[in-house]
Amino acid sequence: MTELSGWGRFPRVDCRVVTARNEADVRAAVLEAPLIARGNGRAYGDAALNAGQTLDMTGMDRMLSFDEGVLVAEAGVLLSDIIHTFLPRGWFPMVTPGTKLVSLGGAIAADVHGKNHHIDGSFRSCVDWIDLMGPDEVVTRVSTGDDMFDWTNGGMGLTGVILRAQIRLRRVETSWIVQESRALTSLADTIAAFEDTMDVPYSVAWIDCADGPHHGHSILLLGRHAVPQDLPMRKPEFKVRHKPKIPVPFGVPAFVFKGFMLRMLNSAYWRLGKFRAGEALVDWDTYFYPLDGLLNWNRLYGKRGFVQFQCALPKDTASEGMEEIMRTIAASGEGSVLSVLKRFGPQSGHFSFPMAGYTLAMDFPANERSLALMEQLDAITLAHKGRFYLAKDARMPEAVAKADSRAEAFAAMRAKAGLKKRFTSVQSERLGL
Structure with missing residues (x-):
């Protein structure tokens, strides 16, 4: 047995791990089902854990064909492999x-965004x-228009x-990103900025959810792929290239993530973002994958690990709902250093x-304390007709799901397709899926 966890290192489960290197290995594992397939272990919670049989797919990591941007690859291939192979050829x-350290199979199973x-x-969509x-x-080969294709994308x-x-x-013309950074002072201003820049290809915001003078302050990062004319001579x-990573050998004291220290950290981050506001040319790795530069950054939270709360709220209730979520976090005395806000387009797929x-x-x-706070955040999300991201979930009760x-x-x-007894995870049993 091997002790496994998701990226959040919570919960930890003793699992029998079986490695797949080809289709025959997978078939043998399915014969001994129930099981759950596991890619690179980047789901945060227990979605890729099964005590009886966890099928490690990282051995199936071959790229099989490529033709003008169309790639056929096995499920264990990482996005980082794809980028380092094809970005020099003009594809991203x-x-x-x-x-970028998620597997192709994991990206499909979570229908990542x-x-x-x-x-x-x-x-x-790709x-x-x-x-x-x-x-x-x-x-079975399932494709766009097939019912099982829709269930599989996002089916965990x-x-x-x-x-x-x-x-x-x-197709991209360079590996660089033209980034515009804006320092904003409220959730309302941040949402207004998202709405005003819907034509910009990439957008994301860090937002301060902690109690204090900078509550609601944000740093909005807009981006587009640079063209040769954007580059200096x-x-x-x-x-x-593979950047050197900064190792995280151990956790930081718990008080850093709450109270005065958290307010100071968030304030300093916002002030630095304000100082750097404006347009800049940044490399692809810095814009898309800033946390990948920290090796094992999940250790920052110590041995007990961390949990992520991620919800989506419909546009007509998002402003009110997000405000209530942020006020509740501030009142609790808990806080989050990594709080990220994004704008979603229309829903796609069944699940x-x-x-x-x-x-x-x-x-x-x-x-x-954090788990109790999340119960409050669950209720707020449901009251505003929202939903939750299973790829980040480690503790949601069945009634909420x-x-x-x-x-x-x-x-x-x-149940109808005969999948319930063959493909299960700790998460699916917890949520009654």
Whole structure:
């Protein structure tokens, strides 16, 4: 048995790990189901954990074909592999989350989203087809228009084992990003700025949710792919290299994430952002994946780990709902250093997380106070007709998950298709999926 966790290091579960290097290995594992497939372990909670059998897919990491931006690859290939292989040739992922260290299968299972959802949608928008091994060990190719294709994108690995997929990449002329940074002083101003820049390809904001004089202050980062005319003379159009990472060997004291220290950290971050406001040319890694520069940054929260709360609220209730969430966090005395706000475009797929509106993601130390606070945030989210991101969930109760009518439909589909007893995770059992 191997002790596993998600990226948040909470909870930890003893799992029997089976490694897949080819289709035959997957078939043998499915014969011994139940199981859940696991990619690079970047789901934050327990979505890729099964005590009986966790199928490690990182051994299936071959790129099979490429033709003018159309890539066929196995599920264990990482987005970082794709970027380092094809960005020097002028191709970049159509949609990417905030880490490049997620597997292709994981990106599909979570239907990950990026800073461009308001224009390009979630990851499913660049997926042409998926080879999926079902409960009968038969491989079926599902594609756009197929019901199972929609359930699989965002289905958290609970519709079968993703073996390989065909995706489309984006043509880019350089590896650089033209970034505009704005320092704003309220949630209302931040939302107004998002709405005024809906034509900008990429947008994301850090926002201060802590109690204090800078509560609601934000740093909005807008971006677009640079073209050669944007580059100074003699700057290479494509610069793709493995950056050295700053190691995080141990956690920081718990008091850093609350009270006076948290207010000081957030205030300093906002003031630095205000000083740097304006337009700048930054490399692709800095803009899309700032946290990847810290090796094992999840250790910052210590041995107990951390939990992330991420909700989405529809556009018509987002402003009021986000304000209430932020006031509740401030009143609790808890806080989040990493609080990220993004604008979503229309919903896509049967069980995908995004909805037209806004999403707020916040990290908290895994302790009783934070878990109690999240129960309050659950209630606020439901009162404003919102939903929750399963790829970040580690503790949501079944009743909260089932408040989303799509969860019941997903569970019913799984039962009818014979998936319920074959593909399970700690999360799916906890949420009654």
